[in-house]
Amino acid sequence: MSSRNAILASLRAAQRTPATLPDVPMFDAGLPPALDRFKQTLAQMGGIWAEMPADGDIDALIRARYPDAKVICSAVPEAAGTRRIEDVRDPHELNDVDVGIVRPRFAVAETGSIWLSEAQYQVNALGYLSQHLVALLDPADIVGNLHHAYHRCEFFAANYAVLMSGPSATADIEGVLIRGAQGIRSLTVIPLARGGG
Amino acid sequence: MKRVDHVKASREFIADAKHIEFHDKRLWTLRTLRDQAAHGIEEWEELRSLASGIKEHTLTHLAGYLEEFERNATKNGVIVHWAKDAEEHNRIVHEILEGHRAKTLVKSKSMLTEECEMREYLEARGITVVESDLGERIQQLDHERPAHVVVPAVHKLASDVSRVFSKTLGTDPDNSDVHYLAQAQRNATRPLILNAEAGMTGCNFAVAQTGGITVCTNEGNADLSANVPSLHIASIGIEKLIPKLEHLGVFIRLLSRSALGAPITQYTSHFRGPRKGGEMHFVLVDNGRSARLAMDDFWYSLKCIRCGACMNTCPVYRRSSGLSYGGVYSGPIGAIINPTFDLKKYSALPFASTMNGSCTNVCPVKINIHEQIYKWRQIVAEQHELPFIKKEAMKVAGEVLAKPKLYRVAIKAADTAVAKLPRAFIYNPFNAWGKQREVPDAPEQAFRDWYLKNRKSK
Numbered sequence: 233m234s235s236r237n238a239i240l241a242s243l244r245a246a247q248r249t250p251a252t253l254p255d256v257p258m259f260d261a262g263l264p265p266a267l268d269r270f271k272q273t274l275a276q277m278g279g280i281w282a283e284m285p286a287d288g289d290i291d292a293l294i295r296a297r298y299p300d301a302k303v304i305c306s307a308v309p310e311a312a313g314t315r316r317i318e319d320v321r322d323p324h325e326l327n328d329v330d331v332g333i334v335r336p337r338f339a340v341a342e343t344g345s346i347w348l349s350e351a352q353y354q355v356n357a358l359g360y361l362s363q364h365l366v367a368l369l370d371p372a373d374i375v376g377n378l379h380h381a382y383h384r385c386e387f388f389a390a391n392y393a394v395l396m397s398g399p400s401a402t403a404d405i406e407g408v409l410i411r412g413a414q415g416i417r418s419l420t421v422i423p424l425a426r427g428g429g
Numbered sequence: 430m431k432r433v434d435h436v437k438a439s440r441e442f443i444a445d446a447k448h449i450e451f452h453d454k455r456l457w458t459l460r461t462l463r464d465q466a467a468h469g470i471e472e473w474e475e476l477r478s479l480a481s482g483i484k485e486h487t488l489t490h491l492a493g494y495l496e497e498f499e500r501n502a503t504k505n506g507v508i509v510h511w512a513k514d515a516e517e518h519n520r521i522v523h524e525i526l527e528g529h530r531a532k533t534l535v536k537s538k539s540m541l542t543e544e545c546e547m548r549e550y551l552e553a554r555g556i557t558v559v560e561s562d563l564g565e566r567i568q569q570l571d572h573e574r575p576a577h578v579v580v581p582a583v584h585k586l587a588s589d590v591s592r593v594f595s596k597t598l599g600t601d602p603d604n605s606d607v608h609y610l611a612q613a614q615r616n617a618t619r620p621l622i623l624n625a626e627a628g629m630t631g632c633n634f635a636v637a638q639t640g641g642i643t644v645c646t647n648e649g650n651a652d653l654s655a656n657v658p659s660l661h662i663a664s665i666g667i668e669k670l671i672p673k674l675e676h677l678g679v680f681i682r683l684l685s686r687s688a689l690g691a692p693i694t695q696y697t698s699h700f701r702g703p704r705k706g707g708e709m710h711f712v713l714v715d716n717g718r719s720a721r722l723a724m725d726d727f728w729y730s731l732k733c734i735r736c737g738a739c740m741n742t743c744p745v746y747r748r749s750s751g752l753s754y755g756g757v758y759s760g761p762i763g764a765i766i767n768p769t770f771d772l773k774k775y776s777a778l779p780f781a782s783t784m785n786g787s788c789t790n791v792c793p794v795k796i797n798i799h800e801q802i803y804k805w806r807q808i809v810a811e812q813h814e815l816p817f818i819k820k821e822a823m824k825v826a827g828e829v830l831a832k833p834k835l836y837r838v839a840i841k842a843a844d845t846a847v848a849k850l851p852r853a854f855i856y857n858p859f860n861a862w863g864k865q866r867e868v869p870d871a872p873e874q875a876f877r878d879w880y881l882k883n884r885k886s887k
Contacts, residue, residue, distance in 0.1 A: 242723070405610055
């Protein structure tokens, strides 16, 4: 017998009394205003909230925030960057990226998370090999809690999807918090409506 | 297989005051943060019941859900393998790597691959395995098992890490600055990730409905491991199944809050199919799980989501450290899981507990951990695996407890002894109860004396 069939047979042979599957409520009565809550939890997770500059120039904003950045790789139409993600063939080419720019499909207020998949990244490693990440988020795209997030249909179309909540972090040595353990050192979220405003 | 002597193994750790003090405090901090996070959610207890219910349902229908998972994963372009034990798991992984001529495997933390001792297996066959989680990397470089399921190097101080890194990564042996050490590891690991031909992750949850898996990390190292090399292998314990995507809402809300008191892990990643031009393999592993499902008293432990809350709250774990448990899993959950693999070897672990029940109370999936610990004690005693001293002490205790008069005399004598004896007598090396703690003052009056005086006469 194949291992597959042997495993399935022994699981069936265990004959546990079937338990019923409970219904999961949405737990969304009385949720706080989504935008306020998102900003709060994003900060708790170590993310940075930055307001849009009055002139709407995102490239200038990024140059001002990261004056030493040489390679700025953009996956959004709103910012030019110095490199377009469309020109990247292989994830390894992203090793020298100082700042990546993305637009999450939606965000979660409860956990300060942004949702990204291969549709937004185009090359997934942009979110991990870059030293810093900037996300343009439409405040209208924030859902209240994780139950709402896990009812989104986008999950069913994505081969890869992440709920990213702040920068790469660790407290593995003596409980001291380090931001930039392996992946990005900082995550900045900028509010900007979809479709160029 | 040699029997693990938990008490003896913890002695070395306990001997160093600095280590045990930090360890105890750090884990208690995590427990406190867990409480704050839990209290911030009105429906916390309801979520625990739901999580327990969903897991119980899934485990009682596991074969069907595994078939559904396999069907959907295959449809998504994933190659699904089944391994009945650790050896088969390791062989499958090795074959996949060989097929790609992969020499370096970069991986995120997985208790299952620890269980399978996969690193040793692959390294013996010429494959370099790189752990990308900082804590796990420290343990790998120090040739130690993870001491905790979430924070693998929690038993080490920065000076210990400095010693390990100076020998292996060439850092300054006199520099124990945590930022310096973490940066050194980042710099050393990055080229290894870029040069790896294959990436590997474990799996926190496998969703039957989508055929996808969810992996939770704080470093984003699973995302690096899976998104840079074109080959991704995921090792999945068959008990990780949940029926639907919407159920993740319950488990993700509970997991990191229970583990570290954070609302979520920094990265909650969902892998459903290969990248364009890439390849993805899922290895579904039994390794004793189906046998455990058939154990009437112990199948409940399969609900475990590896948050480590039971370890953080356990007074014995906090004062003995994970390594003293001598197995892949430590703390209360280790005390009930390890004996299912090898009762003789791990027969001491169910006794590493005060039976205070705190583990059960913090468990996000409501595993009756302390009751299972008690059950294991019964089995160990029945199978005559109790050490001689414990057996003799229990005989004496049984005699004393069965005879009220004798008991009263003993208690009186003990109370007087604690009050009158010099410190050196109580806190001597032969009295285990005087170690790492102050023996509380005996009450001035025993309950029985109080009762006789105040109630019996009326």
